[in-house]
Amino acid sequence: MIAWNLGLYKALPTDMRKVTSQPFGWYHVEPFDDNARFNLFKADIGPDILEKAMALSGAELSTLGAQLALSIATLSRWSDSMDDPERYGIRRATLAHFWSATTLADLTEQDLSYLADILRMELTVAQLGVPPGDINGAIAIPTPLRVARTAAAWHGSRPGYSACHTDGSHDPGQAGLTPERLDRPICFLDATDRAVSRWYRARRATELAASPDDFAHFDQAARLIAHFADVRPVWAGAYADEAADWAVHAEIIEAQLVATQTLGSMASDEAGFLRMTTRANQRICRSREP
16 A cells, blocks of 8 residues: 555556456546546546636646646535535535636636645645545545646547557557656556656656747636645745645655544644654755755
């Protein structure tokens, strides 16, 4: 299970059957193709949420669209699991705004800020070993890896993507071997979660470096960038770039696992949270040394 939490498994049925006995045939992903099926299964994101999030974010910001999708999926899970969500501060109005929106302009600043905070919390407090939702009943992978798999599900279904054979294995004639090489993408199904995360970070950096002229509606894109581009775990402090690299590092997840298993809820235990934060920042600071 530690290897699963560390992102060392692929999105192939042979790997996922090690952690779930759930049959996959029932899990339909229309309008996406089978390249999305197992990526969405691992991300625990419904295809309807992904389709809507990408329609609102636009292809130019697909990586932030993946973040938006995971925030909505989390909010939906919270809302569905409580008899009286508003009593606990769950804003179901934001869900209604999301589903009725035709453009990102239909989401208020309060909606986007709230959704960004949800993602920030999910990145901060790992839900390791806990089924994240109702879609697949499998063990959750860490949040950064779920975001990456969500983006991979969308890109793997785009016209022209041909990095995988029909059985999900990588096609040597089409697939790249280096996740950061965006002009020749890897086969997402036959790649580990950590490799997909490397691809995601490279893709995200490229999208955020784009010129305003590259966006069909930059005024709306700017709002998504303002709220989601700097979302990172609370324990990361000021280390924005390094946080993405270290969020799924073995020693960070180790600290989260220990805190979760020995302290129960990290978020409510200040001493446990401080120890995890200190450990994370020590690792990040070391990576900054010349």
